[in-house]
Amino acid sequence: MSRSRQDTRIKIVHAREVFDSRGQPTVEVEITCDGGRTGSAIVPSGASTGQFEAYELRDNDPARLGGRGVLRAVGHVNDVLARAIYGMDAADQSAIDERLCQIDGTANKSRLGANALLGVSLAAAHAAAAARELSLVEHLHELWLAILPGPSRSSVAATSTTACAPATLGTRLTLPLPMVNMISGGLHAGRNLDFQDFLILPVGARSYRDALTQIVSVYHQLGRLLSTAGFEGVLVGDEGGYGPKLTDNEQALALIVEAIEAAGLAPGRDVALGIDVASTHFYDGTRYNLVAGGQRSVDAAGLVDLLESWVERYPIISIEDGVADDDWAGWELLTRRLGRRVQLIGDDLFVTNAERLRQGIARGVANSVLIKVNQIGTLTETLSTLRTAIDSGYWPVISARSGETEDSTIADLAVATGAGQIKIGSVARSERLAKYNQLLRLEERLASRATYAGGEIFESLRSG
Ligand code: PGA
Ligand code: ZN
Numbered sequence: 001m002s003r004s005r006q007d008t009r010i011k012i013v014h015a016r017e018v019f020d021s022r023g024q025p026t027v028e029v030e031i032t033c034d035g036g037r038t039g040s041a042i043v044p045s046g047a048s049t050g051q052f053e054a055y056e057l058r059d060n061d062p063a064r065l066g067g068r069g070v071l072r073a074v075g076h077v078n079d080v081l082a083r084a085i086y087g088m089d090a091a092d093q094s095a096i097d098e099r100l101c102q103i104d105g106t107a108n109k110s111r112l113g114a115n116a117l118l119g120v121s122l123a124a125a126h127a128a129a130a131a132r133e134l135s136l137v138e139h140l141h142e143l144w145l146a147i148l149p150g151p152s153r154s155s156v157a158a159t160s161t162t163a164c165a166p167a168t169l170g171t172r173l174t175l176p177l178p179m180v181n182m183i184s185g186g187l188h189a190g191r192n193l194d195f196q197d198f199l200i201l202p203v204g205a206r207s208y209r210d211a212l213t214q215i216v217s218v219y220h221q222l223g224r225l226l227s228t229a230g231f232e233g234v235l236v237g238d239e240g241g242y243g244p245k246l247t248d249n250e251q252a253l254a255l256i257v258e259a260i261e262a263a264g265l266a267p268g269r270d271v272a273l274g275i276d277v278a279s280t281h282f283y284d285g286t287r288y289n290l291v292a293g294g295q296r297s298v299d300a301a302g303l304v305d306l307l308e309s310w311v312e313r314y315p316i317i318s319i320e321d322g323v324a325d326d327d328w329a330g331w332e333l334l335t336r337r338l339g340r341r342v343q344l345i346g347d348d349l350f351v352t353n354a355e356r357l358r359q360g361i362a363r364g365v366a367n368s369v370l371i372k373v374n375q376i377g378t379l380t381e382t383l384s385t386l387r388t389a390i391d392s393g394y395w396p397v398i399s400a401r402s403g404e405t406e407d408s409t410i411a412d413l414a415v416a417t418g419a420g421q422i423k424i425g426s427v428a429r430s431e432r433l434a435k436y437n438q439l440l441r442l443e444e445r446l447a448s449r450a451t452y453a454g455g456e457i458f459e460s461l462r463s464g
Contacts, residue, residue, distance in 0.1 A: 039126025057113025203455025248293025
């Protein structure tokens with residue numbers, strides 16, 4: 001069937017205020033093309049936000065929704081941004097995103113708001129896919145393949161002081177290995193624990209469906225263990241992980257190991273552990289202030305010592321934001337100590353910003369980057385950061401925010417780019433399951449056209 005360029009010409013751009021999984025206002029954008037096809041997207045929102053993230057524009061009107069309203073961002077979409085991209089080709093994502101950034105004109109998107117820009121950027125991708133009669137994953141895959149890889153990867157491993165992601169990442173449609181929150185602390189669960197996420201990675205599973213099934217089994221076993229241990233009626237945190245008041249951070253690891261065993265799986269071989277320390281949020285500029293299990297404050301070396309002692313005793317394969325986002329010396333130490341054995345993810349450190357990631361690569365810190373679309377604010381910039389990561393041997397992890405909605409774009413994005421991993425939160429709460437279930441659908445629909453990124457992506461850690 002023939003398609004004319006007219007089909008993807010942008011005719012209507014419309015935004016509205018909707019609500020996210022914490023009942024907070026957020027931006028939804030709908031774009032209609034000349035041919036009548038529409039696409040829409042809803043913008044997520046973080047709680048443990050990094051200081052270097054693109055700017056989320058809120059109304060700050062204390063008389064309405066505690067100042068959290070997004071009517072100004074919505075207004076910017078319906079007015080200035082709608083006019084700016086009217087008549088453009090929705091399929092030309094990079095031209096649209098360039099125009100959005102140009103109209104905003106600030107380095108961190110603070111004039112119109114990254115939430116306004118991202119809504120338009122993602123809705124354009126959905127509209128283009130619909131107009132082209134492609135599924136979103138296929139359209140995103142084309143956009144991804146259009147971003148050419150950088151110079152050959154061969155030099156990366158030789159010069160790196162850390163383990164390195166396989167060169168196969170990013171080359172084809174791939175169902176991601178999920179990294180899933182079991183126990184929540186930090187800002188997501190009333191600071192019951194200092195560390196934000198205690199996660200599992202089903203590294204032994206052979207398919208995405210098997211991986212998810214194992215995760216669900218462990219999650220239910222953990223729930224049972226917690227209630228037997230007296231945490232009756234234990235509540236879940238913002239991302240669906242359990243939020244028990246444990247005696248200390250380490251108890252979370254021990255309980256998860258027990259739950260893995262109770263599910264009939266082998267800790268380490270079948271299911272490995274991960275932690276999002278989210279340390280920026282208990283760092284005062286010089287010291288890390290821990291509360292759970294007795295107040296104490298440690299410097300970066302003390303925190304790295306603690307993490308290393310856990311790596312010795314638990315099958316931990318991934319640590320995110322092990323030190324704070326502006327503690328570069330701490331990052332160098334952490335990477336020197338653990339970079340060969342553990343995936344070290346920069347979230348607040350890199351904020352999906354290619355420039356910050358390049359700084360990190362140059363300084364040899366971390367070996368992985370969390371990819372959150374709203375930290376940078378457009379799809380094209382997200383793809384570019386992802387490309388930079390893969391070209392440099394850094395493991396990318398596509399991630400949701402703690403404030404999410406039924407929008408499941410990141411599931412398609414993870415598969416389309418072959419990034420290899422995804423982090424969405426736990427397997428409870430529908431804003432999380434919207435993505436996990438979309439991945440199940442994609443696995444089925446793509447069948448042999450897609451591969452699955454299992455634990456083999458961590459080969460260099462095991463051998464290093
Ligand atoms: P956030 O948390 O969305 O609240 O920033 C997620 C994370 O830190 O990974
Ligand atoms: Zn994080």
